[in-house]
Amino acid sequence: MSQQLSVIGTGVIGNGWIARALARGWDVVAFDPDPEAPRRTRAFVENAWESLTRQGLAEGASPERLRFAESLEAAVEGADLIQENVPERLSLKREILTALDAAANPDILIGSSTSGFKPSDLQQDCTRAPGRVIVAHPFNPVYLLPLVELVGGDATTPEEITRARDYYQALAMRPLVVRREIEGHIADRLMEALWREALHLVNDGVATTEEIDAAVIYGCGLRWSLMGTFLTFHLAGGEPGMRHMLEQFGPALKLPWTKLEAPELTTQLIDRVVEGCEHQAAGRSVAELDRRRDEFLVELLGLAQKYWPEAEGLEGRI
Template structure:
């Protein structure tokens, strides 16, 4: 990775696993300099390989002026990674004590105007801020979705020390990365999207465990049914249309009583060896002998084309809570 002329904005990517590498690829494609840090010097190989995977899809989507992989700089020195950063994105493993310690260290090292986002999928921001003594309010949840370099949603969640202006500034930062920020109104474990996905995941495991469906059949039910509608309308607008001319009000009158029926099991089933085998072998059958890399490339081509369709049908003024 050679030295290149530094673009206007610099992003410090802290932790270079799959999520951190996805952030790095997205920021590079947006024309930013990326200063990536990981305590493991071998993480640079993972980082480079992940960017190799992401770059063809990003190129098809369109690179910003000045975008170059040469703007990536890896270091095991935290101070070097943070120097001059406009935005810090933490991607450490999902262990509270580890994240608290690392975020407190970052908070003590960077200027007060620098936003610090955490990619946590479940931890509340007030817990992340607990050990920060400098400017705790600028430590927020900035939760993306895999693959980060393609999927535009980022959930922004402030903690007890966060001011509205700090969340607004965060939204501007992530919009520069081509993302669609969703500011979560109040902190809760799992935020919004993961809570919804976990509910569906639990139900899917019950269906496989009870012999109602295979993994392939469950996925087909989503891909060819609900998933196609959700890509455009989401949950509530889909049900609004189900009510015909009467919309959601009629739908709730007609189908609301069904909510009392025992159709779902929100508590997860026990992951017995038998269930693990059904889920794993079913997923391997669906993969059809294709490697993970082959499936990722296929997924990325599909998502790139799907995003083009969604963007044509979903104007920017419509969305999830005003910012999107």
């Protein structure tokens, strides 16, 4: 029996969910009030389909299993899972999630793709079944990257989180259940710290955007795709491991190397960042760069999956 994902909001993230679900053989019903949304979504899926095909499609997978509904209420009819992806404004998300809570069968889970808001804040105006409204935060490109952060709110039960894990695993994702609510969840807080430091380096004239990206691409980024931060530093301690690393390098954490607050986004800094990125893009369109990134990720995922644990979620040792 086929499953249906209902997608509300079809920007980059919403379209990424659509492409992933179609590739897994799901039916997808989407809603977006923008009249141009169907055209943009179908172009997005077409651009992603080659990479998804190389990665491996589920039986019955087809872009033809996508349709657009004329209203939010019609979009959630028959849904097995609902994914909300409207712009990152708390008032707007509450409005849409409240409407979804009123329209959808009360046992249907509603995942929000929010990168920063806490689920208890999102559930606040939902009165029918607020616990089923959770954070289900993916990473771009959603159709290739498997991580999804799952966060329950005050009204969410452990059983609802368990059901959510099952659904997202059925979409070939690796759910990470966040132990407690916090703004920005886990991964985005880490990425924001690196992003702030990178902006300082550009602002202070230490490096260009290209040089900073090179530092990640040819250095730490390669290690992080397998081991992440902590296990990487564990190896840096040699045979004694993390304890020795902390004894040797821990004092350096007190040195004023980093700048915790983001720099002021002055016109000069914005120009430097924009000009640097345009130089790196070298005239290539975003669609071209998307395809280049996707081709790389498909090959990288094929390699990385040989070394990842077999655990269904993220409970195993990485």
